Amino acid sequence: MTWLITGGAGYIGAHVVRALREAGERAVVYDDLSTGVADRVPSDVELVVGSTLDRARLDRTLERHDVSGVIHLAAKKQVGESVEQPLRYYRENVEGLRVLLAAVTAAGVRPFVFSSSAAVYGMPDAGLDGGLVTEETPCVPMSPYGETKLAGEWLVRAAGRAAGLATASLRYFNVAGAASPDLADTGVFNLVPMVFERLTAGEAPRVFGDDYPTPDGTCVRDYIHVADLAEAHVAAAHRLASAAPGTDLTLNIGRGVGVSVREMIDVIGEETGLTTPPVVDPRRPGDPARVVASADRIATELGWTAKRDVREMVASAWAGWPG
DSSP states (O other), X not given: XXXXXXXXXXXXXXXXXXXXXXXXXXXXXXXXXXXXXXXXXXXXXXEEEOOTTOHHHHHHHHHXXXXXXXXXXXXXXXXXXXXXOHHHHIIIIIIHHHHHHHHHHHHTOOEEEXXXXXXXXXXXXXXXXXXXXXXXXXXXXXXXXXXXXXXXXXXXXXXXXXXXXXXXXXXXXXXEOOSSGGGOOOOSOSHHHHHHHHHHTTOOOEEEOSOSSSTTSSOEEEEEEHHHHHHHHHHHHHHHHTSOTXXXXXXXXXXXXXXXXXXXXXXXXXXXXXXXXXXXXXXXXXXXXXXXXXXXXXXXXXXXXXXXXXXXXXXXXXXXXXX
8 A cells, every 4th residue: 555644754754654664555755844854754755745735736646646545644733832823723734634635535545544632632630530541531622732633533533424434533642752863853842852952951851830639749641652653553554444434443542651740850861861850830821730541442443552661762762862
């Protein structure tokens, strides 16, 4: 099969491309390079530079490469920015998805994997389901970004039913690490690179609140290695390639293991040798105390489980850190 990976020049997308190729699949990358990096795309994989809002370019790409499945990762993804620019986020993330789905259904492409996010849950009740977030946990997103991901799931599901697609929406939790240094995340938007940036500048890492109802008072999150995440995409793609029309899966991608902010900073210090004690700042509005995935459904549906722990995430991310 030939898979079109939108956003395939990005941090996560490049890992998905690599995992697909290692699984023996053909890949074509479609990316507007607004945040993606062309050098992340292997030399033997074609890169089509374009927007998901460009229907004509999408039509040509799907036909020219005889695309048989799509993995859609292209999106704007910064929560704070989405609050400041909601119209842009709805245009890029929802209208871009609508245009892509129109092109996909017209081309007769059936398997469609959608990159969603744990941001759809918002601030889940930590007392539910043993403290784990399941796919049945109510979705109450707290940012335009999270709203666009939930609306995207609705759109994918509705289009799938109408056109007989086989679809999967994958809800990522906190992604970290790198499969190799050249694919490392160099954006400073997630905890691990944010701590790296502070430590390499000789500054103390920042902890936003240490009075949460958690064992050490700091927020607890579920961290997933990006290589595990990429392998989950391959498993979903393979499942959908042979699935019946109308198949629709919604799956968490996490380890089911909670790690506090302070615990993660301690691991980072041990792996980097930079052990500047953190400073505590006030809580950020909207930060839930604990968000940890239940990963049972994806294990049952796809036979996938995460293999790598947080120490591997930190060590691999540090190996590719430019500072």
